[in-house]
Amino acid sequence: xxxxxxxxxxxxxxxxxxxxxxxxxxxxxxxxxxxxxxxxxxxxxxxxxxxxxxxxxxxxxxxxxxxxxxxxxxxxxxxxxxxxxxxxxxxxxxxxxxxxxxxxxxxxxxxxxxxxxxxxxxxxxxxxxxxxxxxxxxxxxxxxxxxxxxxxxxxxxxxxxxxxxxxxxxxxxxxxxxxxxxxxxxxxxxxxxxxxxxxxxxxxxxxxxxxxxxxxxxxxxxxxxxxxxxxxxxxxxxxxxxxxxxxxxxxxxxxxxxxxxxxxxxxxxxxxxxxxxxxxxxxxxxxxxxxxxxxxxxxxxxxxxxxxxxxxxxxxxxxxxxxxxxxxxxxxxxxx
Amino acid sequence: xxxxxxxxxxxxxxxxxxxxxxxxxxxxxxxxxxxxxxxxxxxxxxxxxxxxxxxxxxxxxxxxxxxxxxxxxxxxxxxxxxxxxxxxxxxxxxxxxxxxxxxxxxxxxxxxxxxxxxxxxxxxxxxxxxxxxxxxxxxxxxxxxxxxxxxxxxxxxxxxxxxxxxxxxxxxxxxxxxxxxxxxxxxxxxxxxxxxxxxxxxxxxxxxxxxxxxxxxxxxxxxxxxxxxxxxxxxxxxxxxxxxxxxxxxxxxxxxxxxxxx
Ligand SMILES: Nc1ncnc2c1ncn2[C@@H]1O[C@H](COP(=O)(O)OP(=O)(O)O)[C@@H](O)[C@H]1O
Ligand SMILES: [Mg+2]
Numbered sequence: 001x002x003x004x005x006x007x008x009x010x011x012x013x014x015x016x017x018x019x020x021x022x023x024x025x026x027x028x029x030x031x032x033x034x035x036x037x038x039x040x041x042x043x044x045x046x047x048x049x050x051x052x053x054x055x056x057x058x059x060x061x062x063x064x065x066x067x068x069x070x071x072x073x074x075x076x077x078x079x080x081x082x083x084x085x086x087x088x089x090x091x092x093x094x095x096x097x098x099x100x101x102x103x104x105x106x107x108x109x110x111x112x113x114x115x116x117x118x119x120x121x122x123x124x125x126x127x128x129x130x131x132x133x134x135x136x137x138x139x140x141x142x143x144x145x146x147x148x149x150x151x152x153x154x155x156x157x158x159x160x161x162x163x164x165x166x167x168x169x170x171x172x173x174x175x176x177x178x179x180x181x182x183x184x185x186x187x188x189x190x191x192x193x194x195x196x197x198x199x200x201x202x203x204x205x206x207x208x209x210x211x212x213x214x215x216x217x218x219x220x221x222x223x224x225x226x227x228x229x230x231x232x233x234x235x236x237x238x239x240x241x242x243x244x245x246x247x248x249x250x251x252x253x254x255x256x257x258x259x260x261x262x263x264x265x266x267x268x269x270x271x272x273x274x275x276x277x278x279x280x281x282x283x284x285x286x287x288x289x290x291x292x293x294x295x296x297x298x299x300x301x302x303x304x305x306x307x308x309x310x311x312x313x314x315x316x317x318x319x320x321x322x323x324x325x326x327x328x329x330x331x332x333x334x335x336x
Numbered sequence: 337x338x339x340x341x342x343x344x345x346x347x348x349x350x351x352x353x354x355x356x357x358x359x360x361x362x363x364x365x366x367x368x369x370x371x372x373x374x375x376x377x378x379x380x381x382x383x384x385x386x387x388x389x390x391x392x393x394x395x396x397x398x399x400x401x402x403x404x405x406x407x408x409x410x411x412x413x414x415x416x417x418x419x420x421x422x423x424x425x426x427x428x429x430x431x432x433x434x435x436x437x438x439x440x441x442x443x444x445x446x447x448x449x450x451x452x453x454x455x456x457x458x459x460x461x462x463x464x465x466x467x468x469x470x471x472x473x474x475x476x477x478x479x480x481x482x483x484x485x486x487x488x489x490x491x492x493x494x495x496x497x498x499x500x501x502x503x504x505x506x507x508x509x510x511x512x513x514x515x516x517x518x519x520x521x522x523x524x525x526x527x528x529x530x531x532x533x534x535x536x537x538x539x540x541x542x543x544x545x546x547x548x549x550x551x552x553x554x555x556x557x558x559x560x561x562x563x564x565x566x567x568x569x570x571x572x573x574x575x576x577x578x579x580x581x582x583x584x585x586x587x588x589x590x591x592x593x594x595x596x597x598x
Contacts, residue, residue, distance in 0.1 A: 238424045241392045242438045242489065243414020252440075256428045 121302040129303040130310075138287075142308075143315060145287035146277055149205050150319065153212020154273035161217040162262045165224025169231070169254050170246070182221060190214045194279050203284040212276030216269040220262065227261030228254065263330050270323045274316055289315070340406075341370040341525040342391070342416075342493050347400030349386055349551075360386050362550035364400070368493075368525055375528045375536035375543045377582065383551025384529045385421070388495045391527075392418040404493060414442075416493040417486040417524075421501065423478045425470035431481050432457060432466045438489040456484060460518065476507040480514070487518060493525045501531065509567070512538060516565065533582045537561075538570055543578075545585045555585050 103123045109115035110122035117125075133139045168175035194211050201207035231254055239249045281290025289312045296304035349361035361383045368374050376384050389395040391402050393413040402410045409415045417438075425434045435457065436449035444452075457466055462480055470478055479499055486494055499515075500508045512535060519526055530536050536543045540559050547554040559578060561569055569575055 232424070234420055234422055235424055235426075237389075237394055238418075238420060239441070240394060240413050241416075241418040241420075242441045244441045248441055252437075253426070256426070259428075 118300070119302065121306055125303045126306045126310075129301075130307045133304065133307050133311075139311070142287055142289050142292050143311060145205065146274075146281065146289045146312070147315060147319075149208035149277040149280065149288070150212055150270070150273045152205075153209045153276055154216055154270055156209065157213040157216025157273065158220045158262075158266065158269050160213070161220025162224045162258075164217075164221045165228060165262075166250075166254065166258060168225050169228045169250065175225075182218075182225075186218050186222060190218075191276075191279055194276075195283055198280060198283045203286065207283075208277045208280035208285070208288070211280045212273040215272040215276040219265050219269060219272065223261050223265045224258055227258035230261075231257045260331065263327050266323050266327050267320065270319050271316070274312075274319070278312070339370050340367045341372075341404065342366075342368040342527070343403040343406075344387065344391065345401045345403060347387070347390060347397045347402070349383065349390065349395070350398045359550040361390075361397075362552045364551075364553060366544065366553065368527060369541075370492075371523050371525055372541045373519055373526045373528065373539055375530060375540040376546060377530060377533060377536045377543060377586070378546030378551070379548050379586065380531075381551075382546045382548040384546065385497055386551070388418060388497050388527075388529065391493075391495060392416055394418075415491060416495055417489045417491045418495045419482055419486045419497060419499055421497045423470075423482040425478055425481055427470055430467045430469060431462060431473070434470065434481055435485045435488060437485055442489070453484075453488060456488065460484060461514065474507075475503050476511060479503065479511060483515070483518070487522055487524065491524075493527070496526060496528045498529050498531065500535070508535070513567070515539065520564070533579055533586070534570060537575060537578050537582065538565060543582060545582055554588075557581060 106115065106120070107123045110117050110120065115122070168178065190211070193214070197210050197214070198207040201210050235253050235257070236249055239253055244252075277288070278290035278293075281288040282294055285291040289308050292308040293305055293312075296302070296308060344364050344366040347361060347364045348359075351358040351360055364383075364387060366387075376387065378384060386395065390397045390410075393402075393409070393411050393415065396411050400410075401408055404415055425431075426437070429437075432450055432453055435453045436444075436446075439449040439452070440446065454466060457463065460480060462477065462484070465473060465477065470481070473481070483496070483499060486496070500511050503511060516539060528536070528539060537559055543557045543559060544553050545555045545557065546552065557578060561572075561574060561578075
């Protein structure tokens with residue numbers, strides 16, 4: 001999974017071209033109000049091609065083969081497809097309804113015996129375990145552990161990767177020499193090396209940070225390098241014609257042009273960092289949500305597995321939302 | 337007025353290409369008098385931009401030298417103001433901060449550079465857009481900003497590479513008059529590249545017509561029309577005669593039109 005995302009990101013242009021909410025809204029607006037063309041067609045039947053005759057003018061013989069053309073027109077004329085948007089409240093209501101139906105179906109199925117409680121547990125048991133997890137267990141310590149290794153790996157990987165990518169601007173020879181190594185490291189299934197990393201860095205937090213860093217570093221490096229290659233050569237010409245030094249071009253042109261690329265991988269990287277941290281905990285750890293999942297699985301405490309997975313999802317969503325927000329903030333604030 | 341500001345002395349340029357050496361410029365000699373306005377016209381690919389790149393120090397000529405005020409400036413950057421074909425405004429900077437880029441690079445303090453730029457911005461038709469970002473501006477506005485950025489340097493020589501090429505006809509005429517006003521106010525030496533013969537004559541003291549394969553100067557036509565020039569002068573017989581002559585020279589260059597050239 002990390003490999004695929006890495007490939008996708010490396011070839012993705014900066015966020016300007018990403019599909020955004022605006023496009024969707026514009027489409028909705030265009031469809032809800034009929035275009036003038038459609039309105040005209042409606043008024044004159046199939047006469048869109050016929051010349052307009054003033055209302056009071058007497059009918060005149062028209063030598064052009066108008067009738068024939070009218071027959072050739074498809075009848076009824078095809079209209080712009082209209083899709084009506086539901087109000088947000090209705091959408092949310094349906095979303096909640098689906099969730100409630102799943103939980104209720106699960107609970108009823110488990111009580112009635114369609115669903116094997118041993119393998120799947122049941123919502124009421126999961127809820128009980130959740131309260132126990134938060135009141136008696138080391139829930140907060142586990143969450144803090146996973147959170148810390150994810151964030152540290154995210155920052156180290158993103159910063160080091162971006163710096164590495166930017167460094168390639170300084171020398172074409174250096175970039176050419178490094179390229180095969182980068183590609184090699186990219187295509188390497190880094191999670192397969194996780195046991196080795198744990199062996200080297202120990203079962204503490206260092207190994208989790210190292211795996212999270214390895215996953216995020218490559219994506220940031222490749223994307224930033226793509227940004228470096230996309231710096232407008234005419235922009236460099238302008239700077240040099242103004243008498244700029246290389247450091248000035250780097251600071252005032254290269255870094256600001258690459259920032260959108262660097263920022264565009266933050267969201268991907270937070271997911272990768274979390275994956276790295278969890279896999280590290282799977283292999284060997286004394287703390288963390290990943291360790292809680294493995295431990296619960298080994299002791300057949302399926303309810304606890306679900307609790308840990310849910311808490312993990314909540315953590316992932318919280319970090320994702322925060323990073324998306326930071327991303328938007330940064331994109332607005334780019335200034336060389 | 338008479339002394340030479342910029343001298344292009346016997347410059348030739350050959351590019352190494354996969355198909356062998358490409359002879360882009362052949363013994364270019366060009367003397368530009370101080371505070372004058374000269375134009376280069378010629379077909380696409382005759383090497384106009386290459387001449388500018390060489391004068392700006394962005395490319396080393398295969399032969400020859402560039403002298404500014406009689407001093408060898410071949411291969412030196414930052415000696416002339418150069419406006420490339422694109423406006424190249426930085427999208428992450430406001431208009432003001434785009435215009436002070438040159439001063440910033442020369443090490444002028446940000447506050448001082450802004451203070452110097454603001455009155456000019458207002459005076460030359462960009463009032464109200466000081467803090468706008470380039471994407472919010474029309475093509476004409478962007479070109480004004482790019483030109484001001486070039487003029488705000490303390491360089492005496494300004495190279496303008498088809499600055500109005502992408503503008504619509506009306507904006508273009510207005511920009512020409514605006515440029516002449518600027519030139520009169522600043523007293524810089526301007527070398528101007530264009531495709532448009534009428535534009536070249538209207539603006540210049542001298543028009544150099546270039547030929548292609550290899551790029552060279554085939555004729556230098558002095559423009560003796562009085563200044564300040566008003567738009568009406570484009571309808572005078574003198575102007576028409578100059579235009580005819582330039583068009584004739586350009587036609588000789590275009591192989592398909594040899595018969596029309598008489
Ligand atoms: N770096 C380069 N390498 C090879 N050929 C070049 C290079 N720069 C320009 N040329 C060639 O030199 C010729 C002149 O180019 P240019 O100066 O851009 O023409 P103009 O600006 O008059 O249209 C063109 O044929 C172009 O292809
Ligand atoms: Mg050119």
